[in-house]
Amino acid sequence: MQPVVWLPQAIVQDMQTDADLWYDRETGGTFMGYWAENNGAVVTAMIPAGPQAFHERSSFVPDQSWQQAEIAKHYERSGRLDTYLGDWHTHPDAVSNRLSWTDRACLKTIIRTPAARNQKPLMVLMCGKPNEWFLHPWLCQLRTRLSLFEVFDEKEATILIYASRGSEREARDSEALIKF
Ligand SMILES: [Zn+2]
Numbered sequence: 001m002q003p004v005v006w007l008p009q010a011i012v013q014d015m016q017t018d019a020d021l022w023y024d025r026e027t028g029g030t031f032m033g034y035w036a037e038n039n040g041a042v043v044t045a046m047i048p049a050g051p052q053a054f055h056e057r058s059s060f061v062p063d064q065s066w067q068q069a070e071i072a073k074h075y076e077r078s079g080r081l082d083t084y085l086g087d088w089h090t091h092p093d094a095v096s097n098r099l100s101w102t103d104r105a106c107l108k109t110i111i112r113t114p115a116a117r118n119q120k121p122l123m124v125l126m127c128g129k130p131n132e133w134f135l136h137p138w139l140c141q142l143r144t145r146l147s148l149f150e151v152f153d154e155k156e157a158t159i160l161i162y163a164s165r166g167s168e169r170e171a172r173d174s175e176a177l178i179k180f
Pocket residue numbers: 089090091099100103
């Protein structure tokens with residue numbers, strides 16, 4: 001079964017606004033949330049790139065120390081339920097919906113960084129141009145083949161957008177979301 005990523009409508013709108021604002025440079029952010037049953041990732045919050053982020057035509061580096069502080073704040077605020085799920089960034093005018101070589105290198109680093117506590121990071125690519133963005137979610141992990149070498153594995157997921165209902169707690173409590 002293809003993994004599912006649940007995104008709140010309000011966060012998708014924030015991503016589109018940011019993508020439009022920075023076009024034709026890249027921008028992005030970090031997702032927080034939790035894993036539901038049936039291989040579903042539920043995004044409950046998005047942390048933007050931060051004030052010291054680098055936005056270039058074909059690269060993007062978030063303000064990591066600022067983001068880390070925001071991640072810690074949100075983790076506490078959520079009662080330590082929402083953790084770091086992964087990230088998103090734009091590929092303006094991209095022809096391919098696939099991760100780039102540098103995206104894969106970055107994801108490998110996340111998987112190998114114990115402090116990130118994320119063995120299966122999500123990366124959502126937002127490809128296109130203003131008013132015409134498409135979301136392409138990838139779930140990534142390292143698999144060991146024949147006990148000898150590691151292979152980077154990326155699996156395409158499906159995005160389902162849910163209406164925000166004012167609070168993350170309601171979204172979490174509403175099991176109906178998963179069963180639409
Ligand atoms: Zn990229």
